[in-house]
Amino acid sequence: MxxxxxxxxxxxxxxxxxxxxxxxxxxxxxxxxxxxxxxxxxxxxxxxxxxxxxxxxxxxxxxxxxxxxxxxxxxxxxxxxxxxxxHKPPATYYLKQAAGITRAAMEPGRETSGKVTLKHIYEIAKIKAEDPPLQLQSLQQVAQMIIGIAHSCGIEVVKELDPKEYGEFLEERKVVVEKQKQELLEKKEAKLLRAV
Structure with missing residues (x-):
């Protein structure tokens, strides 16, 4: 007992x-x-x-x-x-800042929303490695994770970036983004009309 x-x-x-x-x-x-x-x-x-x-x-x-x-x-x-x-801001925030874009791709894999260099990835990885969940991972593992996030946002990772070419790419991208916004707005309006 x-x-x-x-x-x-x-x-x-x-x-x-x-x-x-x-x-x-x-x-x-x-x-x-x-x-x-x-x-x-x-x-x-x-x-x-x-x-x-x-x-x-x-x-x-x-x-x-x-x-x-x-x-x-x-x-x-x-x-x-x-x-x-x-925690530090999300990796997507840093990636969009580095790429100079405000919006990620609507269809990742089919479209490129922006480009970042490997140096950008390394710098973002150094910042994100300070977050408690990532402190036990190596810098290489954090960088690989960020590359994966970049791909899911439609951001292409390149070795070098020509500023002039990239400026032209961003101007072309603005037209695509405006077109996508217009299409979304039209779909939304059509959905509202069907609901009425």
Whole structure:
């Protein structure tokens, strides 16, 4: 009987050590955390003081250009305190910046939305390697992951890039993007007409 009681006591101690936290994964623009939707309701559901969280986040991202999307991981403890981990911007953000584009390809593999050099990939990999999930991977593995992301965005990875040729490519690309936007708008309007 005493053996069973001591085993039960040991199990109870083990159960008390388990951290009962609620996790939240979201992207928040740097310096722009606000109490309104979508962030406010997500924090409110977890019992976090929304105003205090927004103030804390905005203070911690004050040195980053406003509006840059930052992936955040929030662990909410039982006492309603929280731990905020702010990652580097997504690789797609850096790739689009390096390529000088605002939009990725609608049909990756069939169209090229932009081009980046291997040097761009290496620099992005160095930045992203600081993120907690990627810290255990080698720089080469992170670079290969970023090349994969570039391909999924329709961004071509090249050894060298001629600025004049690339400028001409971007001008041609603007025409294609405008045409795609127009087609999407027409499809949307046609769908709305069918719904009426």
């Amino acid at each position: 005493s053996k069973a009681a001591s085993r039960l006591k040991a199990l109870k101690k083990g159960a008390e050590k388990i951290a009962h936290t609620s996790r939240l994964r979201t992207d928040i623009p740097a310096g722009m955390a606000a109490a309104g939707p979508p962030l406010g309701p997500m924090l409110g559901q977890r019992g976090i003081n929304i105003a205090a969280f927004c103030k804390d986040f905005n203070a911690r991202t004050a040195d980053i250009k406003e509006g840059i999307p930052l992936p955040c991981r929030v662990s909410v403890n039982a006492d309603r305190s929280y731990e905020l981990v702010i």
